[in-house]
Amino acid sequence: MFFRDLFKAKMPEPGDTLPGRAEPIPTSETSLINGKPIMGPYPEGSEIAEFALGCFWGEEKMYWQQPGVIVTAVGYEGGTTPNPTYNEVSSGRTGHAETVRVVYDPTQVTYEQLLKLFWEAHDPTQGYRQGNDVGTQYRSAIFTHSDAQQAAAEASRDMYQAEMTKAGYGKITTEIRPAPEFYFAEDYHQQYLVKNPNGYCPVHATGVKLEGPIVHMEQV
Numbered sequence: 386m387f388f389r390d391l392f393k394a395k396m397p398e399p400g401d402t403l404p405g406r407a408e409p410i411p412t413s414e415t416s417l418i419n420g421k422p423i424m425g426p427y428p429e430g431s432e433i434a435e436f437a438l439g440c441f442w443g444e445e446k447m448y449w450q451q452p453g454v455i456v457t458a459v460g461y462e463g464g465t466t467p468n469p470t471y472n473e474v475s476s477g478r479t480g481h482a483e484t485v486r487v488v489y490d491p492t493q494v495t496y497e498q499l500l501k502l503f504w505e506a507h508d509p510t511q512g513y514r515q516g517n518d519v520g521t522q523y524r525s526a527i528f529t530h531s532d533a534q535q536a537a538a539e540a541s542r543d544m545y546q547a548e549m550t551k552a553g554y555g556k557i558t559t560e561i562r563p564a565p566e567f568y569f570a571e572d573y574h575q576q577y578l579v580k581n582p583n584g585y586c587p588v589h590a591t592g593v594k595l596e597g598p599i600v601h602m603e604q605v
Contacts, residue, residue, distance in 0.1 A: 394513045396480055396521055403478045405466035412569045416456050417576040418449050423458035424569060427488050431455055434489065434499050434534065435462060435564055437482035437526040438507040439515030442577040443586035445485045447506055449576070453494025458486045459577075460569045462528055463560065464521075468568055474522050482526050482560075486567055496534055500541045501595070503527065508591045509542075509559045510549065525557075528564035535563065549593050 416423050427433070438444055441459040449457045461469050464480030474481045487499060507515055509525040529535040538561045546557050569575075578584050 394477075394519055394521070396513075397478045399465075401478055402464075402480060403466045403469065403473050403476070405473070405479070406468045409468050409569065410470060410571055413572045413575040416449075416458070417579045419456065421456040423456055423486075423575060428455060428490070430490070430492070431488050432491050432496070433530050433564075434487045434496060435484050435528040435530070435567060436487065436499070436503045437462065437484040437524060437528070437560075438503060438509070439483070439518055439523050439525075440586040441483035441485050441570070441574070442584060444483075444506070445576065446578045446586075447502060448485055448487045448499070451487075451489075451494060451499070451502065453490050453492075453498075455488045455490055457488070457576075458569055459574050460484055460486060460567050461522075462565060462567045463526055467566075471571055471574065475520065477520050477522070479522075481522060481568070482524050483522050483570075484526070484528065484567065496537055497541070500527075500538060504541065504545045505594050506590055508554070509545070509557045510555045510591075512558045524560065526560040526562075528562065528567075530564050535561065544595065545593065548595060549591065552591070552593050554591060554593070 445457050445459050448454055461474050461481035462484040463482045466479035469479045473479050513521045513524050515523045527538045
């Protein structure tokens with residue numbers, strides 16, 4: 386790890402955070418995948434899930450390919466700087482994680498299926514990094530939108546921890562908490578791998594997989 390990465394590998398102290406701005410950063414209005422609005426309004430009956438697992442370009446592609454997903458968007462979540470830019474988030478001084486918003490039809494795909502994709506697409510034991518990508522913005526996180534999502538996420542973490550321990554991995558560091566405000570990332574980040582088919586965005590999966598459903602979530 387380079388010396389410049391040491392600062393980014395811990396959450397910023399209150400006095401070190403950037404002030405941000407009052408106005409949102411301009412971004413796309415619709416998805417390049419299907420033309421649907423990425424900021425809403427979303428269809429009646431749809432639900433929102435939000436995940437952070439490293440570089441958000443590849444994460445978004447993984448989710449837009451999932452049947453039952455209505456629309457996806459990338460943004461910044463979990464920090465304190467309002468309406469941050471990508472450069473600000475990358476500085477390590479906002480506390481935000483690169484996050485994907487997944488708007489889905491729960492009659493077509495379940496939250497537990499989205500969780501399964503999340504756990505199996507990255508290594509959730511690395512703290513503030515994924516592979517060579519170092520910084521608080523690359524941490525593993527699940528931002529929940531209901532008590533049921535929170536319970537399901539925690540239960541799934543415990544199930545994967547048991548399997549990962551058997552496989553020789555360490556403690557899961559994934560942050561699981563009610564979703565704070567989601568700030569949409571700049572236009573060029575939205576559906577980045579459509580705009581840049583050869584774009585680089587590594588996946589650092591553990592290879593630990595569970596067969597069948599990982600948890601039953603009762604609707605509340």
